[in-house]
Amino acid sequence: MPVKFSLLNEDNGARLGRIETKRGNIDTPAFMPVGTAATVKALTVDQIEQTGSQIILCNTYHLYLRPGTERIERAGGLHGFMNFSKPILTDSGGFQVMSLSKNTKISEDGATFNSHIDGKKIFLSPEISIDIQKKLNADIVMVFDECPEYTKDKDRIKSSMDLSIRWAQRSKIEFGTNNEKMLFGIVQGGIFNDLRKECLERLTDIGFDGYALGGLAVGEPQDEMFKTVEEISPLMDKYKPRYVMGTGTPGDLLGAVKRGIDMFDCVLPTRSGRTGLAFTWDGKLNLRNSKYTNDDKPLDQNVDCPASQLYSRNYLNHLINCNEILASTLISWHNIAFFQDLMRKIRISIKNGNFQDFYNQHFEKLNY
Amino acid sequence: MPVKFSLLNEDNGARLGRIETKRGNIDTPAFMPVGTAATVKALTVDQIEQTGSQIILCNTYHLYLRPGTERIERAGGLHGFMNFSKPILTDSGGFQVMSLSKNTKISEDGATFNSHIDGKKIFLSPEISIDIQKKLNADIVMVFDECPEYTKDKDRIKSSMDLSIRWAQRSKIEFGTNNEKMLFGIVQGGIFNDLRKECLERLTDIGFDGYALGGLAVGEPQDEMFKTVEEISPLMDKYKPRYVMGTGTPGDLLGAVKRGIDMFDCVLPTRSGRTGLAFTWDGKLNLRNSKYTNDDKPLDQNVDCPASQLYSRNYLNHLINCNEILASTLISWHNIAFFQDLMRKIRISIKNGNFQDFYNQHFEKLNY
Numbered sequence A, B: 001m002p003v004k005f006s007l008l009n010e011d012n013g014a015r016l017g018r019i020e021t022k023r024g025n026i027d028t029p030a031f032m033p034v035g036t037a038a039t040v041k042a043l044t045v046d047q048i049e050q051t052g053s054q055i056i057l058c059n060t061y062h063l064y065l066r067p068g069t070e071r072i073e074r075a076g077g078l079h080g081f082m083n084f085s086k087p088i089l090t091d092s093g094g095f096q097v098m099s100l101s102k103n104t105k106i107s108e109d110g111a112t113f114n115s116h117i118d119g120k121k122i123f124l125s126p127e128i129s130i131d132i133q134k135k136l137n138a139d140i141v142m143v144f145d146e147c148p149e150y151t152k153d154k155d156r157i158k159s160s161m162d163l164s165i166r167w168a169q170r171s172k173i174e175f176g177t178n179n180e181k182m183l184f185g186i187v188q189g190g191i192f193n194d195l196r197k198e199c200l201e202r203l204t205d206i207g208f209d210g211y212a213l214g215g216l217a218v219g220e221p222q223d224e225m226f227k228t229v230e231e232i233s234p235l236m237d238k239y240k241p242r243y244v245m246g247t248g249t250p251g252d253l254l255g256a257v258k259r260g261i262d263m264f265d266c267v268l269p270t271r272s273g274r275t276g277l278a279f280t281w282d283g284k285l286n287l288r289n290s291k292y293t294n295d296d297k298p299l300d301q302n303v304d305c306p307a308s309q310l311y312s313r314n315y316l317n318h319l320i321n322c323n324e325i326l327a328s329t330l331i332s333w334h335n336i337a338f339f340q341d342l343m344r345k346i347r348i349s350i351k352n353g354n355f356q357d358f359y360n361q362h363f364e365k366l367n368y
Helices: A045-050 A060-065 A069-074 A078-082 A094-099 A126-136 A154-175 A193-206 A222-235 A250-258 A268-275 A290-294 A313-321 A325-351 A355-366 B045-050 B060-065 B069-074 B078-082 B094-099 B126-136 B154-175 B193-206 B222-235 B250-258 B268-275 B290-294 B313-321 B325-351 B355-366
Strands: A004-011 A014-021 A024-028 A030-033 A056-059 A088-091 A102-106 A111-114 A121-124 A140-142 A182-187 A210-213 A242-244 A263-266 A277-280 A283-286 B004-011 B014-021 B024-028 B030-033 B056-059 B088-091 B102-106 B111-114 B121-124 B140-142 B182-187 B210-213 B242-244 B263-266 B277-280 B283-286
Touching: A004 A325, A014 A250, A014 A325, A024 A030, A030 A056, A030 A325, A045 A325, A056 A060, A060 A069, A060 A088, A060 A094, A060 A121, A060 A126, A069 A078, A069 A126, A069 B313, A078 A088, A078 B313, A088 A094, A088 A126, A094 A111, A121 A126, A126 A140, A126 A154, A154 A182, A154 A193, A182 A193, A193 A210, A193 A222, A210 A222, A222 A250, A250 A263, A250 A325, A250 A355, A268 A277, A268 A325, A277 A325, A290 A313, A313 A325, A313 B069, A313 B078, A325 A355, A325 B325, B004 B325, B014 B250, B014 B325, B024 B030, B030 B056, B030 B325, B045 B325, B056 B060, B060 B069, B060 B088, B060 B094, B060 B121, B060 B126, B069 B078, B069 B126, B078 B088, B088 B094, B088 B126, B094 B111, B121 B126, B126 B140, B126 B154, B154 B182, B154 B193, B182 B193, B193 B210, B193 B222, B210 B222, B222 B250, B250 B263, B250 B325, B250 B355, B268 B277, B268 B325, B277 B325, B290 B313, B313 B325, B325 B355
Parallel strands: A030 A263, A056 A088, A088 A140, A140 A182, A182 A210, A210 A242, A242 A263, B030 B263, B056 B088, B088 B140, B140 B182, B182 B210, B210 B242, B242 B263
Antiparallel strands: A004 A014, A014 A024, A102 A111, A111 A121, A277 A283, B004 B014, B014 B024, B102 B111, B111 B121, B277 B283
């Protein structure tokens, strides 16, 4: 069964769509929980599926270092290895080469760096990254790109972008033809939107199954991020999925959907969950706060998830104070369920043609 | 609905029974997972129930220190607080006063000690312990006892036992009359079985709903533990549940069942789970071992639990090496499911009158 993206509705800039894959549909706008090391931290696959998540993201860089490609390939890829039957997107490792590794050297061929785990020397190239992602058996594969650190040096960004485009071309050749999977290009260009436009044009000339904005959500103010999305998103192929990588807060998601984005991933729900921070329709709760010792309300009765409904804030505060693992599980589980509840309600509002009302009603309260 | 114990069958010393409570039945011989701080570590209540566990144990000492009785009582007791609907047994704190606390001073009144968490001075007495257990709303309540450390000083053990019996009497008075709950006496006496017999006789004269052996499984060789059980168990009221506290390995359970014991609790399945140690019908697996990187078999296909069947040893080894929380969850979950599978098969063998065959077939392999 070939993978297929359909644009179902547009409403004030926001888009309703669906990616159909042999492993299930992905309704867009979609949020992908992050399962870096082939596990969405602290959750079983049943719990992830119960949240309504239709796709997760795993990290090529981390999996290449541990446990290595061979052990996953032997299990029939990531789905068999981690017992997850729904679609999986893998990033290419480009971002982690910049953010995690040491002594990185970039050449035309690829990136040489030291593993952040044991210092071992590693080489990644477009061909190697795509080969790993094929062995991981990802349903959506990302091109290998260079992610330069934040800089105002336009020449540096331009030459990096040029390299990323050559790497995107090599990624596409290595990917070959496979109508059951998708290969996404990644738009770079730093803070220079003219470079981003050029990058998108040249990627579109090569031709990909979807287009991502990379190098955002790296600490810039939200309005800058929105501005970039607003300028670039309308230029992206209307009939292909549009993805902002590594984003974001509920407010980021609402604002990017408004500007035409279809896909998101972020560690925020799970990372926050492990520190006792819960996202709710009424705002953010720091469950470590002693005021919750007297709060017998459920975590968030507006979210249809056992973790949201069946455990009191009083109990969760107790679990956090005792460093109990169950605190990480329950709050991460709720947070992902909340993010999926948000995405579901966004999709319904686009379907019904009242996304702007929904946005106006919730943006301020959720932009925490 | 009054709580009730029925002895259903006896087979070569082993007993099949059932405790009926308003919160559900407990088939005996029964294993109780330990939920020290109102959570069986790393598991949701759904996962605990899926293992076939019909009762769990929580710790009065820990809960009294954190979060304190008031926050649990307000939630309607432990069941509401932790969202667990099945029966709960609470120990009295006596064992933790000995094993965890600092600067303990025992008087006729009770025990004064410093909290192991923050050094705060705490006082526990029979009246306070039973009052806490009532507020926790435990279905099975344990008398407050003094647990002397291991010693060959018989006079010391004798006077401690005398005190524990006076405390048991006071515990019973404080417990009062409540036919929906059970109060168990605890037989002390250290390594002196004549003292243990005397203790049991005097507790039986006071009259309890069940009898426990305390001060075992504290590091003594298994055959000594079995010898004590063998001598004392037949003297215990035949029509009341018999409980060995804090035990044990699968071999300990088999051996104690053979000697007439009905109930057990132990942290072993969860504590081992968090270190990567799995109990299986074929022996103990240290899943950290690098040999499991090449082992694509499920953890234990003989145990009917998602954690046992759906994840490979290769994957679990990867999760442990990455310190992923999911490793603790899955291996703890499997271990409890394995313990419950063992208890279920023990009960079936007693029912069918072939417990001795079952024992002979499994004792050596499981006595790891």
